[in-house]
Amino acid sequence: MSLLVIGTVAFDAIETPFGKTDKIVGGAATFISLAASYFAKKINLVSVVGDDFPSDAIGMMQKRHINTDGLQVKQGEKTFFWSGRYHNDMNSRDTLETQLNVLEGFDPIIPESYQDCEFLMLGNLAPSVQMSVIERLRNRPKFVVLDTMNFWMDIALNDLHQVLKKVDVLTINDEEARQLSGEYSLVKAAQKILSMGPRYLIIKKGEHGALLFNDKQVFFAPALPLEEVFDPTGAGDSFAGGFIGYLAESRDISFDNLKRAVIFGSAMASFSVEKFGTERIQNLSAEEVDDRVQQFIDLVQFDISLV
Numbered sequence: 142m143s144l145l146v147i148g149t150v151a152f153d154a155i156e157t158p159f160g161k162t163d164k165i166v167g168g169a170a171t172f173i174s175l176a177a178s179y180f181a182k183k184i185n186l187v188s189v190v191g192d193d194f195p196s197d198a199i200g201m202m203q204k205r206h207i208n209t210d211g212l213q214v215k216q217g218e219k220t221f222f223w224s225g226r227y228h229n230d231m232n233s234r235d236t237l238e239t240q241l242n243v244l245e246g247f248d249p250i251i252p253e254s255y256q257d258c259e260f261l262m263l264g265n266l267a268p269s270v271q272m273s274v275i276e277r278l279r280n281r282p283k284f285v286v287l288d289t290m291n292f293w294m295d296i297a298l299n300d301l302h303q304v305l306k307k308v309d310v311l312t313i314n315d316e317e318a319r320q321l322s323g324e325y326s327l328v329k330a331a332q333k334i335l336s337m338g339p340r341y342l343i344i345k346k347g348e349h350g351a352l353l354f355n356d357k358q359v360f361f362a363p364a365l366p367l368e369e370v371f372d373p374t375g376a377g378d379s380f381a382g383g384f385i386g387y388l389a390e391s392r393d394i395s396f397d398n399l400k401r402a403v404i405f406g407s408a409m410a411s412f413s414v415e416k417f418g419t420e421r422i423q424n425l426s427a428e429e430v431d432d433r434v435q436q437f438i439d440l441v442q443f444d445i446s447l448v
């Protein structure tokens with residue numbers, strides 16, 4: 142079933158203890174759509190870039206059956222740019238620069254063919270823009286997932302609270318969950334955040350895995366212990382893409398299936414960090430994806446018989 146993805150399509154410049162990149166293609170919606178493309182057959186992208194964005198990067202997305210009719214290219218304007226530097230543990234990073242550029246006046250246009258989508262992924266963007274996408278869809282999708290970050294909590298908290306009332310799932314990292322709730326304990330933070338609107342909350346903990354909460358249950362998925370982590374940028378978005386792509390394809394939004402989706406999301410995140418930018422998730426085979434998911438199954442399987 143069709144999946145609509147909105148978020149940034151961007152240039153990133155990244156510094157890690159292993160190296161540094163000049164401007165490379167990144168952006169929340171880029172990672173989400175690519176990761177989702179291994180599961181969902183129909184992905185409709187809504188975003189905006191400037192005329193400095195390479196057409197071969199758009200072609201790369203189209204090759205993975207991502208529909209870019211909703212990607213606006215603004216002549217005479219510059220693409221959103223973000224740069225960040227990772228600390229030695231790769232779990233934390235500092236944003237060095239955020240240039241909103243073309244994002245500043247972004248007015249998302251939803252092509253007619255995108256209406257009636259069943260699954261909506263609101264990737265990291267200004268909460269008011271995320272809200273406008275919900276408002277511009279004639280029917281509320283069956284399932285709406287929202288991702289955000291501290292940047293928007295700092296500058297647009299009220300708007301974020303408004304859009305949180307409209308979504309099924311919020312995905313954020315542990316630091317952001319603490320900021321949004323004002324609670325240190327992630328269990329208390331989850332209770333508070335669930336009372337703000339979403340039915341489910343996913344807290345991403347980098348190399349320490351991810352937690353899925355609803356008001357009664359909690360599920361934990363580990364991150365795969367990897368020999369090499371090259372660049373964590375986009376791990377959260379690749380997670381979200383695998384998560385919603387799997388749900389959109391299976392069309393089952395029970396808690397048990399959400400648990401499976403968290404594992405597929407974690408598998409896509411584990412690929413994403415193995416190379417800089419989107420390189421690793423541009424061209425995976427079905428076997429590679431299956432093998433990776435199997436590694437997750439093996440990692441957490443154990444037998445205990447309690448007498």
Ligand code: AMP
Pocket residue numbers: 149151152153167168169222223239265266267290292293373374375376377378379
């Ligand atoms: P992640 O590592 O999953 O948190 O996402 C990294 C991606 O988010 C990068 O490719 C950036 O281009 C994008 N990004 C960084 N800051 C923002 C922001 N304030 N709004 C939207 N996207 C952003």
